[in-house]
Amino acid sequence: MTKRAFKDKVYGELSKITKAMGNPHRLEIIDLLGQGPFSVEQIANHTGMPVANASQHLQVLKSAKLVSIARDGNFILYSLAGENVFNAWAALRALGMVYNAEVEKVVSDFRKGYGPIESIDAETLIDLLEKNKIILLDVRPAEEYNRGHIHRALCAPIAELSSILQTLPKSKTVIAYCRGPFCVFADEAVSLLKKKGYKAQRLSEGFPDWAAKGYPIATK
Amino acid sequence: MTKRAFKDKVYGELSKITKAMGNPHRLEIIDLLGQGPFSVEQIANHTGMPVANASQHLQVLKSAKLVSIARDGNFILYSLAGENVFNAWAALRALGMVYNAEVEKVVSDFRKGYGPIESIDAETLIDLLEKNKIILLDVRPAEEYNRGHIHRALCAPIAELSSILQTLPKSKTVIAYCRGPFCVFADEAVSLLKKKGYKAQRLSEGFPDWAAKGYPIATK
DNA sequence: CATCTATTCAATAATTTTGTTGAATAGTTA
DNA sequence: TAACTATTCAACAAAATTATTGAATAGATG
Numbered sequence: 001m002t003k004r005a006f007k008d009k010v011y012g013e014l015s016k017i018t019k020a021m022g023n024p025h026r027l028e029i030i031d032l033l034g035q036g037p038f039s040v041e042q043i044a045n046h047t048g049m050p051v052a053n054a055s056q057h058l059q060v061l062k063s064a065k066l067v068s069i070a071r072d073g074n075f076i077l078y079s080l081a082g083e084n085v086f087n088a089w090a091a092l093r094a095l096g097m098v099y100n101a102e103v104e105k106v107v108s109d110f111r112k113g114y115g116p117i118e119s120i121d122a123e124t125l126i127d128l129l130e131k132n133k134i135i136l137l138d139v140r141p142a143e144e145y146n147r148g149h150i151h152r153a154l155c156a157p158i159a160e161l162s163s164i165l166q167t168l169p170k171s172k173t174v175i176a177y178c179r180g181p182f183c184v185f186a187d188e189a190v191s192l193l194k195k196k197g198y199k200a201q202r203l204s205e206g207f208p209d210w211a212a213k214g215y216p217i218a219t220k
Numbered sequence: 221m222t223k224r225a226f227k228d229k230v231y232g233e234l235s236k237i238t239k240a241m242g243n244p245h246r247l248e249i250i251d252l253l254g255q256g257p258f259s260v261e262q263i264a265n266h267t268g269m270p271v272a273n274a275s276q277h278l279q280v281l282k283s284a285k286l287v288s289i290a291r292d293g294n295f296i297l298y299s300l301a302g303e304n305v306f307n308a309w310a311a312l313r314a315l316g317m318v319y320n321a322e323v324e325k326v327v328s329d330f331r332k333g334y335g336p337i338e339s340i341d342a343e344t345l346i347d348l349l350e351k352n353k354i355i356l357l358d359v360r361p362a363e364e365y366n367r368g369h370i371h372r373a374l375c376a377p378i379a380e381l382s383s384i385l386q387t388l389p390k391s392k393t394v395i396a397y398c399r400g401p402f403c404v405f406a407d408e409a410v411s412l413l414k415k416k417g418y419k420a421q422r423l424s425e426g427f428p429d430w431a432a433k434g435y436p437i438a439t440k
Numbered sequence: 441c442a443t444c445t446a447t448t449c450a451a452t453a454a455t456t457t458t459g460t461t462g463a464a465t466a467g468t469t470a
Numbered sequence: 471t472a473a474c475t476a477t478t479c480a481a482c483a484a485a486a487t488t489a490t491t492g493a494a495t496a497g498a499t500g
Binding site: 001003004006007008009010011012013014015016017018019021022023024025027028031047048064065066081082084085087088091092093094095096098099100102103106107109110113182184 | 221223224226227228229230231232233234235236237238239241242243244245247248251267268284285286301302304305307308311312313314315316318319320322323326327329330333402404
């Protein structure tokens with residue numbers, strides 16, 4: 001085998017993975033599966049695709065070995081094949097945020113619809129947690145909270161925040177976080193909290209990013 | 221703008237980057253540019269493409285803002301836009317090596333053509349350097365060596381290794397490194413060194429990977 | 441400023457990818 | 471074991487991507 005044939009083969013194999021990631025729907029699927037296992041129907045619902053199309057994209061990801069499956073009754077649960085898949089996606093997302101100004105612009109413009117939302121980064125959150133100056137809310141669905149959440153976060157799914165927030169003292173700032181930088185659960189939460197007179201901000205990243213950094217987490 | 225429209229837009233923008241990386245030729249170009257700036261003609265030569273096709277692929281990478289250009293007389297020199305582009309590529313390459321067994325197999329089979337080549341990883345090299353037990357050879361072209369090399373490596377371009385190796389003492393093991401895991405300069409070097417009676421191994425990774433880890437480097 | 445070199449562009453054909461639709465299938469359920 | 475649910479498959483059309491070829495262009499050169 002010539003050197004040229006060897007390189008063509010190697011880069012050809014690797015492009016199977018990058019091609020699999022080269023579609024917006026599949027990127028959204030990877031981002032979603034970063035939160036845990038989901039069925040085809042759930043994935044279709046979250047991503048706004050017909051089930052057949054969602055399944056087609058999942059077959060592409062499966063063929064590239066980026067996802068794995070498990071059975072749960074009639075449901076097939078799809079998961080990322082490993083944390084390294086999420087980490088690679090996070091690296092690509094960060095790349096996109098640096099080099100594609102349109103990404104930041106789209107996110108920023110959309111967030112303006114929730115009023116002025118301030119973000120803090122993970123390191124700032126660590127500091128605030130140490131100083132015991134804040135209340136930390138995980139506004140993802142309870143199922144995702146139970147699977148894993150930031151240490152000392154309270155479970156406050158966005159759908160239930162209206163009734164939960166009465167129990168929160170106003171003397172502390174509230175920090176909300178959700179699935180990631182493109183998830184707006186935390187924006188909605190901050191908007192609502194501010195409307196009710198709380199000082200509130202969101203964490204810029206999501207739980208999987210925090211966990212990937214090895215920062216303190218808990219389950220259940 | 222609805223949440224759905226927002227997500228479609230954001231993932232659509234990000235897929236511009238992943239699409240750009242979704243082609244084997246462009247992956248090879250990114251890998252090559254990890255070694256420093258190259259002209260279109262050089263890139264075409266290294267990757268076995270006609271100049272027009274290489275240029276077409278470079279326009280795709282440029283449009284995704286993954287590469288930048290600089291003029292040098294009549295030549296246009298292409299470079300990666302930043303180290304984070306190489307790091308994202310390295311994460312994807314690592315992903316490919318974990319999930320696509322064919323990649324390892326192709327590399328391993330091809331290397332067998334150079335005889336039994338042993339590899340060591342970066343951490344082992346650090347240890348051996350500290351113990352002063354080895355001679356470290358950078359077998360990339362001198363131009364790349366001058367731009368940056370592993371601290372204490374000698375410049376021994378593969379094309380000149382035949383004449384350089386006479387000056388090497390046989391009492392020490394020789395470690396050769398080159399551009400990366402898919403570059404075979406180091407394999408060729410180890411093969412030749414062994415033929416001439418030296419104990420020799422290659423570093424599994426390349427200079428850009430070593431540098432990305434923050435390990436000691438030098439220039440000139 | 442004419443000439444040259446390296447590079448890019450435009451047009452075209454072939455290939456690949458994507459979404460849709462309806463049918464088929466793989467397991468589960470009772 | 472029949473019926474059901476979730477999922478996948480196959481076929482098709484449309485869109486996107488890629489390689490090739492020859493022409494055009496952007497700067498550099500002397």
